[in-house]
Amino acid sequence: MELSDVSYADVVVVGRVANYTLILDPEARRRHQELLAKTSGKFHEILKKQSGFMSDYARFDIVVEEVLRGTAPDRLTVTWDNSSFGEPKDMPPGPFLIALRKADTPQPPMRGAAATILPTPEPASLTVLQAPCSGAFLFESTSSTADEIREILQPSPERAP
Template sequence: MDFRDIGYADVVVVGQVVNYEIVRDPVVRKRHQRFLDSLPPSSKLRETLAGPKSFITDYARFDIVVGEVLRGKAADRVTVTWDNSTFGEPDEMGPGSFLIALRDPNSPMPPLRGPSATVMPNPAPATLTVLQAPCAGPFMFETSSKEAGLVRRMLDGRAE
């Protein structure tokens, strides 16, 4: 992760994640099932591909109950998306307070941080999304973490 990517954030907040859910892509699932149905029942390929847990077009959607705004403007409660195509989204988010950097889907995104990436279009183009460069981790940190402290210092102009 390149922490200088925080410059791509339109909004940075500290708050609680609530209503976290994985939004599964029904079109891809239907297409995948049709493909599986076209294979012979005893096919090794069918067995291998029978049960993927997630697809690259799945994404997370959640609300942030905002306690503090560090950059930009945010309401007391913000609905956001997170397309963590590099690592997959966790099934659930634990309790606690997080520092989360967000980007307007129409704003420039950080550059690629690995050898290659697949970047899907934002599923909700009018909704802020978690800041994450392709092939890098998301800008979403527990507020007591050293990473959150570094982001705060960078936003205040006093990074090491």
């Protein structure tokens, strides 16, 4: 993970997670069931173990305690499309430092050899910043990584002439 990728964030907040929900893609599951019905043997056994799909994502609210970049209301609903690693089934409340981007702004460059990048599932919502093939910008607010991100976001002191 390149912490400097936080520069791609439109909004960075510290807040608590509420109403965390996994949004499961029903069409992917339907196609998966159809494929399972047509296969057998080892391939069938492998397919049977699959539980998550790249098109699944999480939606949650952030109860904002502090805004470090951009503007944010006291509470906002965001998405997290963690296609590289899958979203966790549940999420502790935090607090977390979370960097977010708008669907129509550039995302960080790919951090792995190859990636499949799906469109943002809810384009009207902010989404957790995450470079393809890298970790999400979602850290415990008291972690050393969160401290490093705070330092990156600090404006550089102006030099006296």
